Amino acid sequence: MTKSLSLSLGAKSLSVKSLGVSAALLLAAPAMATTVEQIQFFDAIAAHCGQAFEGKVTAGNSADSAFSGKRLVMHVRECSDNELKVPFHVGEDHSRTWVITKTDKGLRLKHDHRHQDGSEDKVTMYGGDTQDGGSAELQSFPVDAYSIDNFKQNGLTQSVTNVWHMGITNSQFSYRLTRENRDFKVEFDLTKPVALPPAPWGHE
Numbered sequence: 001m002t003k004s005l006s007l008s009l010g011a012k013s014l015s016v017k018s019l020g021v022s023a024a025l026l027l028a029a030p031a032m033a034t035t036v037e038q039i040q041f042f043d044a045i046a047a048h049c050g051q052a053f054e055g056k057v058t059a060g061n062s063a064d065s066a067f068s069g070k071r072l073v074m075h076v077r078e079c080s081d082n083e084l085k086v087p088f089h090v091g092e093d094h095s096r097t098w099v100i101t102k103t104d105k106g107l108r109l110k111h112d113h114r115h116q117d118g119s120e121d122k123v124t125m126y127g128g129d130t131q132d133g134g135s136a137e138l139q140s141f142p143v144d145a146y147s148i149d150n151f152k153q154n155g156l157t158q159s160v161t162n163v164w165h166m167g168i169t170n171s172q173f174s175y176r177l178t179r180e181n182r183d184f185k186v187e188f189d190l191t192k193p194v195a196l197p198p199a200p201w202g203h204e
Contacts, residue, residue, distance in 0.1 A: 038107050040136035042084070042100065044168045049079035052196050053173065055188035064184050066090065073197050074098075074173065074188050085112075087200035088175070094200045095121065098175070100166075106130035109141040109164055114202035123154050127164060138167045158182075 052075040057067050070091035078085035088096040097112040107130045113121035126147035143162040151159040165176040176185040
């Protein structure tokens with residue numbers, strides 16, 4: 001009986017150790033998007049890595065005057081298995097970079113905003129996470145808690161209900177921001193790559 005108990009306890013100890021190793025391996029594993037559609041969406045953007053495309057505003061209002069008459073260029077500049085960095089150039093303003101990341105729950109969109117000297121803007125790294133599987137052609141990112149706090153701290157209370165949307169087909173990429181009384185959209189022609197823009201501020 002003593003031997004049986006000892007073996008039993010040893011097996012439990014081994015089982016606990018095995019669980020610990022499994023948990024450690026799980027935590028160390030690379031983050032992956034949770035749906036096939038999200039992976040397809042991510043891969044569709046990554047397929048254009050190293051290319052830049054010109055776009056135009058197709059929806060907006062007076063709040064979007066900063067984009068009027070400016071050349072709009074997106075550049076799929078940095079690509080890894082789990083993260084994409086896509087600078088969005090507005091004329092000579094190179095302050096914006098979209099950061100799309102795979103997480104253990106889906107996809108995350110963040111906006112990296114910099115000053116010309118490369119320092120971070122007070123309003124930066126805002127965005128959100130997908131709340132559903134979306135599709136291979138469209139993903140939506142409702143504003144997250146960090147961004148709401150950041151907006152409130154900087155007097156941008158109108159932005160606390162933001163939802164960002166990104167869409168991609170064989171011929172077009174779209175970036176859209178929606179909230180009450182705001183619908184801003186830029187569409188980029190993926191069939192006509194353009195000359196690469198300069199490096200975005202802070203990412204030289």
